Amino acid sequence: MPAKRRYSVSQRLLHWLVAALVFFNLLYPDGMNAWKHLVRRGQTPSPSDIAGANIHAYVGIAILSLTLIRLALRFSTSAPGKPNNQPPLLHFVAQSTHVMLYALILAMPLSGIAAYYLGADTAGFVHGGPIKMLLWIVIVLHIAGAFVQHFYFRSDVLRRMTIG
Ligand code: HEM
Numbered sequence: 579m580p581a582k583r584r585y586s587v588s589q590r591l592l593h594w595l596v597a598a599l600v601f602f603n604l605l606y607p608d609g610m611n612a613w614k615h616l617v618r619r620g621q622t623p624s625p626s627d628i629a630g631a632n633i634h635a636y637v638g639i640a641i642l643s644l645t646l647i648r649l650a651l652r653f654s655t656s657a658p659g660k661p662n663n664q665p666p667l668l669h670f671v672a673q674s675t676h677v678m679l680y681a682l683i684l685a686m687p688l689s690g691i692a693a694y695y696l697g698a699d700t701a702g703f704v705h706g707g708p709i710k711m712l713l714w715i716v717i718v719l720h721i722a723g724a725f726v727q728h729f730y731f732r733s734d735v736l737r738r739m740t741i742g
């Protein structure tokens with residue numbers, strides 16, 4: 579049987595939908611931060627403060643659910659193998675980056691849920707501190723890697739995650 583050369587349409591749609599939601603929560607956590615600030619100072623958040631925080635929480639829970647669906651698809655239908663024109667070391671780095679991204683987009687919502695719904699302050703600290711920083715670093719590496727693969731090594735990675 580020939581090796582799979584592209585991601586399925588559902589895998590591609592899920593990749594870009596989850597990427598957009600992750601960027602939304604990383605760039606606009608203000609509603610959640612405002613709620614946290616009020617709770618920390620012992621004040622009672624208004625219904626609109628709670629609604630602002632809930633948008634962040636629900637987007638994060640959507641990321642968690644979509645990532646679980648994505649992983650189920652990944653294990654049931656697999657992913658394309660090593661792209662053409664690419665050194666094995668770069669392929670290994672790319673795959674390790676993907677594993678880290680999956681781990682981080684599971685750890686982010688889980689730690690957020692522990693902080694928001696269970697009041698776990700340590701979880702809130704790692705959520706908004708180390709895990710957030712690591713996620714930013716790995717995303718930058720991931721995007722830079724995709725462009726290096728596309729423009730320098732002229733492999734088909736960007737194509738197989740976009741138009742297929
Ligand atoms: C991938 C999903 C998520 C991302 C990318 C994300 C991102 C962020 C960011 C950037 C902050 C602000 C940190 C700062 O600069 O101080 C934050 C704070 C927070 N988020 Fe999330 N979040 C996600 C999911 C969730 C979920 C699902 C919940 C709860 C149901 C949640 C609850 C919180 C809480 C409680 C804080 C305040 C933490 C603290 O300061 O103690 N987050 N999040």
Ligand code: HEM
Nearest residue numbers: 597600652657672676679680683717721724735736738739
């Ligand atoms: C502009 C932003 C982005 C670009 C250009 C991009 C590009 C790509 C490309 C080209 C692939 C396919 C790699 C291959 O075939 O070997 C891929 C896979 C992947 N991307 Fe992104 N990506 C972006 C944002 C994100 C974000 C924000 C996340 C999550 C935080 C993410 C998570 C992943 C994961 C987990 C895979 C592996 C898919 C699998 O094989 O199961 N990406 N990305």
